Structure formats: structure tokens, C-alpha cells
Amino acid sequence: MAGTLRIHFSDRDFLHVQFAKSPDPIWEAILALHVLTSPEPRVPVRLRPWRRRARHRTGTDLRRTCRLLADLAPPDAPYWPDFLTPVESEDGLAAGLDALRATSAARLAGELRVAAHHRNLPAWTRRLAAGDRGLLGQVADAVRDFHTRLIIPDWSDVHSAVAAERALRLDALDGGLGALLASLPAFTWRDPVLSAPYPHDHVLRLRGRGLRLIPSYFCHTTPVAIVDPRLPPVVVYPLPHRESAPPPAPHLAPLLGANRARVLTALENTTTTGALAARLSMPDSSVSGHLKILREAGLVESSRSGQQVHHRLTGRGRALLGA
Structure with missing residues (x-):
């Protein structure tokens, strides 16, 4: 991996660390899009059955939805706009989509400008950057349709896997918050810095705001961090690989x-x-x-x-x- 994500904690940050109680529906939608649009060899074995089912369910209209979202958040992008994953989605899909639709024109322009520094954006995104509310509504509808049609049928699996991960981390909390941070898959904890492989070098200074950690069923490469330092710090990370249970004895x-x-x-x-x-x-x-x-x-x-x-x-x- 080309770089490292380094998250710097202060004493005050330990008072405001949060661990998501359930899967975040919008994060799961965007990261599932990456699973669906990545070449199958790059997708973990555990996610390939879902990918095959999702591709089978994807008709012409849903392919247009995927193209729209992939223009904004392609799987190989080092950055995609933070407005696509609003913090309000922790309260459910509807709350997250309301927040997405309410994104200010200034924020649309600023975040798409940052995205344009990393890659060439399609021409239609200029209208979005100019504050086209109808187009922003189409983006929100695309997230809703993708989630409803491709993720909801498997939501119980998503929820169970995230619940299991949360249970493991809370078990680690018996040794204190430092032990929980040290137990996070894909991360290394060296007080006061939590680090992980990342597409490029990125430093996240919490400055007393704390950190919200979200385990994700569909995140399958490296952790993903909210980039804008003015937004509440959020880091999404992939579930660890778990060995399957042994088969029961024949008797x-x-x-x-x-x-x-x-x-x-x-x-x-x-x-x-x-x-x-x-x-x-x-x-x-x-x-x-x-x-x-x-x-x-x-x-x-x-x-x-x-x-x-x-x-x-x-x-x-x-x-x-x-x-």
C-alpha cells in the first residue's frame, strides 16, 4: 500500500471515542458499489457470492444508478466527496438521504473541486458543483435505490457480521480503550497514534473531537476516513477475516x-x-x-x-x- 493513515489522539479525544452500534446504510451502499464494480479477483472470497447475486439483480435502470454513483465514488479513487456519506446516516437511511439532499452549494463546489485534483470528473458533475438541486436529488435517489435493491435483501447478514465485530471490540474494552484500539483489525496502536495502510499518506488530528469508528461489511481494502477537518472525524474499517466454524461431529x-x-x-x-x-x-x-x-x-x-x-x-x- 502506497501510504499510511495516521490518527493523532489527545487526552481529551479518549473521552469522545464512539463505536457504531449498527451498520451505516450509506457507507455500506458506497462501499458495496466498490465491491460490485471492482474486478472479481480483487474482491475477498466472502463477498463474491453477494457480488454475483447483485450483478444478477442489476437491470438497465440500476446500471444507470451504478454509473452515476461510480462517477462520484469510483472504487480506485484516492478521494471521493465527503457529502456522499453524511454523519446523519448513523440514524438511518432516511436521515442520511435528507442530509445529502440538503448539502450546501458551497460544500458541493468545494468537495468536487478537491475530487477534480485527483482525477478527471465527468462533465455532468459541473452542474452538481454549481449547486443543481435536482441533480443532487438524483444522486440521493441513486443511493436509496442501490441500497434498497441490492443491500436490503442481505441486510441481516450485514447486521450480524457488524454486530459480531462490535462484540469482539467491546470484549477488548475490558483492557481499556488502548486495548480496544490495539485490537482493531488493520490498525496499529502506538500511543498516541493509531495508524493503518492507506492509498496515500494522510494525517488526521482529532484535536479533542474524538473519533467515530464504523466497522463495515463491504469495506474490503483499507480503512476510509472523512477528509474534511471541519467535519466530525469518522473512520470506516473492514471486518477482519474469520475462520469458519469446524463441522460438527457425525454423531x-x-x-x-x-x-x-x-x-x-x-x-x-x-x-x-x-x-x-x-x-x-x-x-x-x-x-x-x-x-x-x-x-x-x-x-x-x-x-x-x-x-x-x-x-x-x-x-x-x-x-x-x-x-
């Missing part, structure tokens, strides 16, 4: 059923529902149902620690696995 499936046997086998180590669901590529609700039955059978025990519930095998459960 378990006839006794418990295939999926319940998978859940029991994956509980070799203490874990949360979200982490277990992500590892098994199963919906949270299904995993919760299997855990309830395994708990009632005395094979699993669960305990709450703050907002998290951890599950582990009982002695009986371990004996059954080893039978």
Missing part, C-alpha cells in the same frame, strides 16, 4: 439436527450471539433459538456482562462433543 447431527449441532460445535470457546451468528453465517434469531434449546437441555450456559450475553459449554455439553 451430533442425527441427535440435535444439523444447525443446532453446528451451534454447539462452534461454542468450543465462549462467545456472544452476534459473533456466533457471523461465524456460522446464520441469522441472529436462529442462533438465539438454538441456544435457548441447548440451554434448556443443560448443554450451554449463558451469563450477562453489561450489555452483552456470553455463551459457553457446560460440562455436559463438552462431554457430548467429545462422545
Whole structure:
């Protein structure tokens, strides 16, 4: 990777570090666009099934939507305009799209001017830079349509994977915020600087504003940072690679059923529902149902620690696995 992202913390910044509770719908839309429009060999294996499904769903009208968005945020661009990913999308797609449509003319012009320094922009973006509100509405509609038609069908997988990542980071928080920062995939923590590979050298000085960290299902290369220093600092980062759960022993499936046997086998180590669901590529609700039955059978025990519930095998459960 050509450069490094360096995020400089002050003592005050530690008071304002936030960790996203759920996937950010607009960030996921833009980053999924990159998965869809990148050559398949550059896409991680875990995202290729989604890419194939999405390409199958992409008709003529949606191809036009993808071209419009890719003109503003192509996958190989070192920068794309920050107005495409408003901070308000943390409150949901509708709030984010409202903020996108309300982008000021001055901000449109300024951010597109920065983008033009990095690459040649299509001619139609001059109208957008001039403050064309109708064209800006088309950009917002394109984000909405892309998200609704290509991401919503797989949103439970996205949500489960991000929830599992959040659970792992909150586990690391037991050792303090420094331990959480040190545990972030793709990052290196050397107090007071958090760094990661990046397309070019970029320094982000937090200056007491804190940092919002957003794990992303579709982010698959390097972390992405909001560039404008006047905006709230945000860094989106890819989910770590996780080994798939081992297959259950042959004697378990006839006794418990295939999926319940998978859940029991994956509980070799203490874990949360979200982490277990992500590892098994199963919906949270299904995993919760299997855990309830395994708990009632005395094979699993669960305990709450703050907002998290951890599950582990009982002695009986371990004996059954080893039978």
C-alpha cells in the first residue's frame, strides 16, 4: 500500500471515542458499489457470492444508478466527496438521504473541486458543483435505490457480521480503550497514534473531537476516513477475516439436527450471539433459538456482562462433543 493513515489522539479525544452500534446504510451502499464494480479477483472470497447475486439483480435502470454513483465514488479513487456519506446516516437511511439532499452549494463546489485534483470528473458533475438541486436529488435517489435493491435483501447478514465485530471490540474494552484500539483489525496502536495502510499518506488530528469508528461489511481494502477537518472525524474499517466454524461431529447431527449441532460445535470457546451468528453465517434469531434449546437441555450456559450475553459449554455439553 502506497501510504499510511495516521490518527493523532489527545487526552481529551479518549473521552469522545464512539463505536457504531449498527451498520451505516450509506457507507455500506458506497462501499458495496466498490465491491460490485471492482474486478472479481480483487474482491475477498466472502463477498463474491453477494457480488454475483447483485450483478444478477442489476437491470438497465440500476446500471444507470451504478454509473452515476461510480462517477462520484469510483472504487480506485484516492478521494471521493465527503457529502456522499453524511454523519446523519448513523440514524438511518432516511436521515442520511435528507442530509445529502440538503448539502450546501458551497460544500458541493468545494468537495468536487478537491475530487477534480485527483482525477478527471465527468462533465455532468459541473452542474452538481454549481449547486443543481435536482441533480443532487438524483444522486440521493441513486443511493436509496442501490441500497434498497441490492443491500436490503442481505441486510441481516450485514447486521450480524457488524454486530459480531462490535462484540469482539467491546470484549477488548475490558483492557481499556488502548486495548480496544490495539485490537482493531488493520490498525496499529502506538500511543498516541493509531495508524493503518492507506492509498496515500494522510494525517488526521482529532484535536479533542474524538473519533467515530464504523466497522463495515463491504469495506474490503483499507480503512476510509472523512477528509474534511471541519467535519466530525469518522473512520470506516473492514471486518477482519474469520475462520469458519469446524463441522460438527457425525454423531451430533442425527441427535440435535444439523444447525443446532453446528451451534454447539462452534461454542468450543465462549462467545456472544452476534459473533456466533457471523461465524456460522446464520441469522441472529436462529442462533438465539438454538441456544435457548441447548440451554434448556443443560448443554450451554449463558451469563450477562453489561450489555452483552456470553455463551459457553457446560460440562455436559463438552462431554457430548467429545462422545
